Amino acid sequence: xxxxxxxxxxxxxxxxxxxxxxxxxxxxxxxxxxxxxxxxxxxxxxxxxxxxxxxxxxxxxxxxxxxxxxxxxxxxxxxxxxxxxxxxxxxxxxxxxxxxxxxxxxxxxxxx
Numbered sequence: 001x002x003x004x005x006x007x008x009x010x011x012x013x014x015x016x017x018x019x020x021x022x023x024x025x026x027x028x029x030x031x032x033x034x035x036x037x038x039x040x041x042x043x044x045x046x047x048x049x050x051x052x053x054x055x056x057x058x059x060x061x062x063x064x065x066x067x068x069x070x071x072x073x074x075x076x077x078x079x080x081x082x083x084x085x086x087x088x089x090x091x092x093x094x095x096x097x098x099x100x101x102x103x104x105x106x107x108x109x110x111x112x
Contacts, residue, residue, distance in 0.1 A: 001038045006063030007111065008056050008097075009074035011047040016082050019045060022074055022111045031112035032072060043068040048077070053093035060097040064105050071097060072108035079110065 025031040044063045049055025080086035
C-alpha cells in the first residue's frame with residue numbers, strides 16, 4: 001500500500017528544526033510510519049500557520065487536494081520538540097482537521 005503523506009509542523013519550531021527526523025522516520029519507516037508496507041510519498045511539508053493553529057485546517061485541506069491520503073502532525077506539535085513547548089492548541093487543531101477532512105484522510109498525531 002502506497003501512502004501519500006502531508007506533514008504539518010509547528011511554526012514556532014521552524015528556526016530550530018529542519019524536519020530531519022521527520023524525513024528519517026519516513027525513510028526508515030520508524031515512529032508513526034512503523035508497519036507501513038509500501039512506499040511513502042511526501043506530498044508536502046508545511047507549518048500550521050501560527051497560533052492558535054486555525055490555518056492548519058486550510059493547509060490540511062490543501063495537502064489533501066494535492067493528493068495526500070494521510071496527514072501527520074509533526075512531533076513538535078504534541079511533544080514540543082525541540083523547544084520543549086507542546087502546542088496548547090494541538091487537540092483542538094487535530095479535531096478540526098479530522099472534522100474537515102472526514103474519514104477519507106488518515107490522521108497521525110506524531111511523526112517520531
